[in-house]
Amino acid sequence: MSKLISAALAVGLLAGTATAYADETVRFWYHFDNADNPMSELVAKFEKENPGIKIEAENIPWNSYYDNLYTSIVAGNAPDAAMVKMFAQPRLVEMGALEPIGDRIDAWDGKADLQDNLLNLTKASDGKSYYLPIQYVVLYLYYRQDMIEELGLEVPKTCDEFRDVAMKLTRDTDGDGQPDVYGFGFRGGKGGHDHWGSFVLSRNVDFSAGSLTSDAGVAGTQWVVDLFEKDKVFPPSAPNDGFKEVTGAFKAGKTAMTIHHIGSSNGMVEALGDAVSATPVPECGGGHWTSFGDESTAVFSTAENKDAAWKWISFLSTAGNNTEFNKATGQLPVTKTDSEGWTLHEKRFVDATVQSLPFANLLPNVPETSDFVNTVWPVNMQRALTGEITAEQMNAEIDKLYNP
Amino acid sequence: MLTMNEPADRLPGRAALARKVLPYALLSPAVLVTLAIVFFPMIQAAWMSLHDYILWKPKDFTFVGLKNFTAALQDEVFWISLRHTIIWIAVTIPAQLLLGLATALLLNQQFPWRPLARALIIIPWALPSVVIALMWVWIYDANYGILNEFMLRLGLIKASVPWLADPDTALYAIILTLTWQGFPFFAVMILAGLQSIPKSYYEAASLDGAGALRQFWHITLPGISGVLVTAVLLRTIWVANSIDVIYVMTGGGPGYATYTLPLYAFIKARTNLDFGYGSSLAVLFTLMLLGLVIVYLRRAGRSVN
Numbered sequence: 001m002s003k004l005i006s007a008a009l010a011v012g013l014l015a016g017t018a019t020a021y022a023d024e025t026v027r028f029w030y031h032f033d034n035a036d037n038p039m040s041e042l043v044a045k046f047e048k049e050n051p052g053i054k055i056e057a058e059n060i061p062w063n064s065y066y067d068n069l070y071t072s073i074v075a076g077n078a079p080d081a082a083m084v085k086m087f088a089q090p091r092l093v094e095m096g097a098l099e100p101i102g103d104r105i106d107a108w109d110g111k112a113d114l115q116d117n118l119l120n121l122t123k124a125s126d127g128k129s130y131y132l133p134i135q136y137v138v139l140y141l142y143y144r145q146d147m148i149e150e151l152g153l154e155v156p157k158t159c160d161e162f163r164d165v166a167m168k169l170t171r172d173t174d175g176d177g178q179p180d181v182y183g184f185g186f187r188g189g190k191g192g193h194d195h196w197g198s199f200v201l202s203r204n205v206d207f208s209a210g211s212l213t214s215d216a217g218v219a220g221t222q223w224v225v226d227l228f229e230k231d232k233v234f235p236p237s238a239p240n241d242g243f244k245e246v247t248g249a250f251k252a253g254k255t256a257m258t259i260h261h262i263g264s265s266n267g268m269v270e271a272l273g274d275a276v277s278a279t280p281v282p283e284c285g286g287g288h289w290t291s292f293g294d295e296s297t298a299v300f301s302t303a304e305n306k307d308a309a310w311k312w313i314s315f316l317s318t319a320g321n322n323t324e325f326n327k328a329t330g331q332l333p334v335t336k337t338d339s340e341g342w343t344l345h346e347k348r349f350v351d352a353t354v355q356s357l358p359f360a361n362l363l364p365n366v367p368e369t370s371d372f373v374n375t376v377w378p379v380n381m382q383r384a385l386t387g388e389i390t391a392e393q394m395n396a397e398i399d400k401l402y403n404p
Numbered sequence: 405m406l407t408m409n410e411p412a413d414r415l416p417g418r419a420a421l422a423r424k425v426l427p428y429a430l431l432s433p434a435v436l437v438t439l440a441i442v443f444f445p446m447i448q449a450a451w452m453s454l455h456d457y458i459l460w461k462p463k464d465f466t467f468v469g470l471k472n473f474t475a476a477l478q479d480e481v482f483w484i485s486l487r488h489t490i491i492w493i494a495v496t497i498p499a500q501l502l503l504g505l506a507t508a509l510l511l512n513q514q515f516p517w518r519p520l521a522r523a524l525i526i527i528p529w530a531l532p533s534v535v536i537a538l539m540w541v542w543i544y545d546a547n548y549g550i551l552n553e554f555m556l557r558l559g560l561i562k563a564s565v566p567w568l569a570d571p572d573t574a575l576y577a578i579i580l581t582l583t584w585q586g587f588p589f590f591a592v593m594i595l596a597g598l599q600s601i602p603k604s605y606y607e608a609a610s611l612d613g614a615g616a617l618r619q620f621w622h623i624t625l626p627g628i629s630g631v632l633v634t635a636v637l638l639r640t641i642w643v644a645n646s647i648d649v650i651y652v653m654t655g656g657g658p659g660y661a662t663y664t665l666p667l668y669a670f671i672k673a674r675t676n677l678d679f680g681y682g683s684s685l686a687v688l689f690t691l692m693l694l695g696l697v698i699v700y701l702r703r704a705g706r707s708v709n
Contacts (some may be wrong), residue, residue: 070460094463177562235566236565378657386659
């Protein structure tokens with residue numbers, strides 16, 4: 001027993017001294033869907049350029065990324081730097097977990113090469129900068145060009161047109177009395193608030209008190225519920241469907257339209273070729289809203305080597321390296337240099353993204369948004385879709401979350 | 405001279421002390437580990453349940469007494485989850501038990517390839533829950549699932565049923581999955597029980613003219629009752645607490661249709677980061693389960709004796 005303890009102590013001491021000498025280690029958390037690890041090349045390049053700094057990059061599964069991040073912070077075991085999204089920023093700031101990096105960004109050579117407005121979008125509500133943008137996407141409407149042409153339809157520009165087209169695209173192709181193709185693949189599970197947002201938040205509705213519960217707000221949610229219950233243009237599994245199901249059904253030809261971003265375009269083209277195209281989401285109730293998909297990196301306040309951590313994250317947002325990073329994630333680079341020569345996605349998807357930028361929005365920069373995204377929206381949308389609650393009750397629940 | 409039978413207090417000082425201390429020393433590693441990884445977190449959860457503790461507000465750890473508990477009792481989702489938990493236990497355990505009993509009786513017969521059949525039957529139990537859950541998600545899939553295809557071809561249903569997306573079927577679909585996963589446990593336990601019943605009992609009974617049904621009722625059932633009581637108790641506790649299959653298959657959805665109490669506690673704590681409220685749900689559920697176990701042991705224990 002005592003031998004064991006002394007052995008453990010010895011190992012602990014050794015480990016302690018080891019980290020003490022190699023004190024330029026940066027622990028970095030990220031999430032890639034891509035199973036083969038493309039981070040290793042960037043790490044190798046960085047370590048070659050910055051001798052003495054070692055990067056320990058860890059790919060954390062997306063489904064529990066933030067659960068793990070928050071718990072690690074409370075447990076005092078946070079990474080030194082990590083990939084982070086805007087919706088998590090208010091909580092991370094509240095926890096005191098982030099290191100302000102405004103001064104470092106100002107002094108950084110790469111600042112001028114960042115796309116306009118990105119630094120403003122990622123600024124915290126206290127006016128400080130904690131995030132350095134690393135990639136972005138904008139959600140748009142995917143549609144089956146071939147099916148639209150086959151039926152002699154027009155690509156929908158408004159919600160009314162969208163409903164009409166979706167109903168016509170929902171058809172029984174093999175004559176068994178069952179629809180084989182559904183007009184729209186709606187994401188009723190976690191993450192589907194982007195779909196709902198395009199149909200509801202476009203109607204000059206927001207999260208301020210009484211806005212969602214207004215006639216326009218309720219009409220928006222009711223319109224979504226009716227698409228499912230009355231018009232039956234979503235697959236029956238829509239209430240539970242997540243990213244995997246929605247993109248899978250679209251690629252398999254089970255749905256004719258869906259909403260996602262450029263990150264899935266290469267996979268879509270691989271499955272469908274020229275039959276798939278994209279356009280901005282429809283305009284509903286006189287307004288236009290789509291979701292801006294942000295991704296930044298941040299340095300954590302508990303990082304032992306903040307300089308090294310900053311060097312690493314700024315390296316990732318520098319022209320050239322940012323292309324390599326986005327090759328792995330399939331999203332769009334944040335530097336002007338990389339954007340100009342961008343050839344990794346087909347032009348029609350880049351065009352749809354750029355056309356959508358003027359009305360792309362982030363969800364409110366408040367702590368409640370995490371609960372909205374993770375539980376309140378999915379649970380209430382599912383209950384509304386399955387008829388357990390009304391559209392009005394659903395909007396009231398969201399209103400209650402943001403305006404208690 | 406010392407003999408083994410001599411009482412410890414007559415031994416010379418050091419040897420006596422060693423003999424007294426030895427059992428505790430041998431036990432202590434197990435006790436310490438249990439204290440550290442079971443008892444301490446339990447106390448911690450109970451302590452947290454009396455506080456307002458939201459993970460992203462780490463500075464705010466205010467004692468609020470029983471506020472979380474009264475809030476839970478007024479929470480609609482608590483009652484929905486409790487109802488689902490009761491259905492969850494009350495359907496799964498009898499279903500697993502009956503299926504396991506039937507399987508064990510079959511496997512206790514003589515037939516060729518019996519060892520192979522016994523080995524195969526354990527597969528659902530040996531598979532990781534996540535694998536089982538994903539497998540059944542595909543079986544139930546509304547677009548490609550084999551269950552819909554099968555039932556459509558047999559003409560049992562007219563249109564594909566979204567088993568997991570329909571609040572009326574989702575919970576029962578998961579219960580079926582869990583029944584499939586858990587029945588081998590009962591089968592194996594009962595089979596062991598069956599084999600400990602001496603053959604001579606059956607011979608004597610058939611000489612006395614008892615039929616198969618009477619033999620089952622008067623010999624087999626009493627013979628395996630001890631095993632049954634233990635197996636049901638263990639399975640009840642496991643099934644009640646099991647959230648992995650639900651979490652992977654539906655995550656509790658659609659809406660609250662597949663929320664059980666442990667899952668609700670987990671989502672409150674881990675996703676909403678409300679550890680105070682989540683802990684109070686966990687504590688409440690532990691107390692209820694404890695009550696159930698005590699009642700069960702009293703009644704079942706008495707009937708076995």
